[in-house]
Amino acid sequence: MAIKLFTNTMKNRRRLLAGAAALTILAGSSSCAELKPAAALQQQTSAGTGGAASLKAAAGKSSASNGNGVQAAANKGGAAAPAPASVTAPAAAVQLMKPTDGAAETGKVMKGEKVVALTFDDGPDGRYTPEILDILKRYKVKASFFVVGTQAKKFPDVLKRIADEGHLIGNHTYHHIDLAKASKAKILQEIAYNDILIQRAVGFTPTFVRPPYGALSSEVRAELKSSGRELALWNVDTRDWAGTSVTVMRNNVNCKVKPGSVILMHSFGSGKIRHTVELLPLLIQDLRKQGYTFVTYDQLP
Numbered sequence: 001m002a003i004k005l006f007t008n009t010m011k012n013r014r015r016l017l018a019g020a021a022a023l024t025i026l027a028g029s030s031s032c033a034e035l036k037p038a039a040a041l042q043q044q045t046s047a048g049t050g051g052a053a054s055l056k057a058a059a060g061k062s063s064a065s066n067g068n069g070v071q072a073a074a075n076k077g078g079a080a081a082p083a084p085a086s087v088t089a090p091a092a093a094v095q096l097m098k099p100t101d102g103a104a105e106t107g108k109v110m111k112g113e114k115v116v117a118l119t120f121d122d123g124p125d126g127r128y129t130p131e132i133l134d135i136l137k138r139y140k141v142k143a144s145f146f147v148v149g150t151q152a153k154k155f156p157d158v159l160k161r162i163a164d165e166g167h168l169i170g171n172h173t174y175h176h177i178d179l180a181k182a183s184k185a186k187i188l189q190e191i192a193y194n195d196i197l198i199q200r201a202v203g204f205t206p207t208f209v210r211p212p213y214g215a216l217s218s219e220v221r222a223e224l225k226s227s228g229r230e231l232a233l234w235n236v237d238t239r240d241w242a243g244t245s246v247t248v249m250r251n252n253v254n255c256k257v258k259p260g261s262v263i264l265m266h267s268f269g270s271g272k273i274r275h276t277v278e279l280l281p282l283l284i285q286d287l288r289k290q291g292y293t294f295v296t297y298d299q300l301p
């Protein structure tokens with residue numbers, strides 16, 4: 001009960017913070033270039049409350065399988081569940097594991113502290129993610145990686161390196177789908193299958209889920225809430241995925257950054273991510289010059 005209350009309080013705080021950040025971005029952008037506030041923050045932030053009942057219904061099934069006979073509900077020890085060979089079969093009912101990374105209980109910074117969270121989506125991969133990890137290590141910066149199952153399956157060693165070097169890992173779905181358009185069964189499957197791969201590579205199930213495109217529905221919110229998950233959105237989008245130049249990204253971030261900002265970048269996606277690798281050391285130096293320190297997403301108030 002204590003943990004639940006704490007989590008709810010934290011959610012409320014984050015909701016307030018997200019709202020405040022969105023307003024700040026909207027109000028104070030006259031000197032900035034064209035960056036728009038993250039779509040995710042413009043959406044309704046009220047969470048559904050019907051999740052507990054649906055989790056209980058799902059929890060009645062101790063395991064479930066997809067069309068290929070793959071056991072979907074992963075075990076806590078990470079021993080038996082095979083990698084999902086394919087999730088193209090009709091969505092089967094799965095249950096979400098409770099997070100085991102303890103991220104929701106980590107030490108928080110105070111609201112208003114001059115901190116920033118660097119976040120990297122869509123990896124791991126064998127090229128850019130290791131380069132980003134090398135830079136983070138060189139500058140002694142901890143960041144947050146929201147990983148995709150199809151990539152986690154190919155690069156479990158890189159995923160393990162992310163965890164071993166002290167960065168936060170979050171779930172970014174198995175196939176990088178728009179969860180707002182997915183059925184409840186598909187939502188659960190996309191998160192659960194990625195959980196299995198993360199659990200196998202690093203030994204824990206992450207607390208934080210970043211929905212692709214920031215796309216949310218009341219159903220997604222309800223399922224995350226009822227399984228003890230936390231949403232991880234952002235409020236400064238570098239648009240690195242679009243091939244934005246290093247100079248433009250650097251100027252935009254320096255212009256938009258505020259205490260508690262969450263900066264969205266990518267560690268996989270296309271050759272355009274080489275700009276991200278080039279940007280990162282410059283950004284770290286710029287933000288340090290401005291007096292910022294770097295935290296992982298779970299440390300934000």
Ligand SMILES: [Zn+2]
Pocket residue numbers: 121122172176212213
């Ligand atoms: Zn993504």
